[in-house]
Amino acid sequence: MNIDEIVRILRKEARNNNTPVVELIEERSHDAFKVLASTILSARTKDETTMNASRRLFESVKNPENLAELSLKQIEELIYPVGFYRNKAKFLKKLPLYLGNGVPDTMDELVKIPGVGRKTANIVLSIAFNKKVIAVDTHVHRITNRWGLAMTKTPLETEQALMKKLPEKYWNEINYLLVSFGQNTCTPISPKCSKCLIYNYCMRVGVKKHR
Template sequence: MPVIYIGTMAKPATGKKKRAAKAAKTKTRLAKAKAGKAAKLKAPPQQAKADAKAMHGDIPRWTDAEIDEAFRRFAAREPHPKGELHHTNAFTLLVAVVLSAQATDAGVNKATPGLFAVADTPEKMAKLGEDRIRELIKTIGLYRTKAKNVAALATILSEQYHGEVPRSREELEALPGVGRKTANVVLNIAFGEPTMAVDTHIFRIGNRTGMAPGKTPREVEDELVARIPAKYMQHAHHWLILHGRYTCLARKPLCERCIIADLCKWPGKTVAA
């Protein structure tokens, strides 16, 4: 017998309405989760203010003696720092760095063993081809473009450089997918050049601490190269990256365990000078 609804009696939702209500609830839940995540990633207001001040160059600059002292401490604590990207030769280093753009070293390290097991030279990589490379690196962000670049640079090295990675910045930067930062990493790690590859960590440290303020990575690079004593330049890039990755974190720097806290000029630091 059909049910008759009278006056204000609410009709039960139809299947279509139920689905729409459920979808709206899920949308709200996801939006709340997203907002919560964004809030967690955001620096506390005081800290954000201090970072903004540092970015405007409104904090005292370090003296030469302070820079020397910071690197003396980094060197004493870790005399032979190592990069975290796995590689076996200059070519696999170059490929790993190209793959690491906008990706984490850990993510790249998960994919490269399979790739390098079948192609650890430009000749083998060129022979492997773009499609197979793409398949092997598909867990890494921007893998389609990166596969294309790796295949193209392997072909160039194989055909024009006798399978060797060139040692000059100009030649490196002319390769597909290789910019100044990648060239700096390869020149430093593979060939021992005193270069400074400014990534997000080094850019933050340079500005936040007052060690090397600059509006662009290039400005920070030039300042660091000009001011870090030559005897520390070989490892300076690694020390700063490790400091940014494990101590001077973007959102919540661990100032209480920082070995250069007394030298740091950041107004937001959480330990007394």
């Protein structure tokens, strides 16, 4: 599998698709607090909705202290209509309690924060701290299995498989490249294989229906 060529194609696709996730990453990439808060907002939510909610939130909230000053109701109003906004507002309300020394830069510390799982932690480590990690979400898991690269059953297994098979220089960007690709081409149901530029590199494992 020619990973260098695949990444080159994915980068071009991401630029052409102009996917909100790319814009979102560029906007928040220098502030660990913003990366963490907006990644908490992003779970089960369209990127565009996350981006708009993040912008509204960060107009009032520049740091954990600002967040602590808001009521739960105010946070809910700022982040609505992200998915599960009531739960996420509760997570954000508790966030300042965990950030006394700033946003942690280790997996062990990050996953202690309410609303932060392994995927969110890896996104924070990757984008905010530039650590060499692979954030595996549903797109990364699905697509690398369709390629025949991962051959795994769970996102955690995929993370471990990709750490062995994917050159380290691509670890940080593979998540947003595949989120963009997964939203536009290699979609969960009926991927657009007939016009996929990666077709010749893909084993299409488990793909029964495609366009």
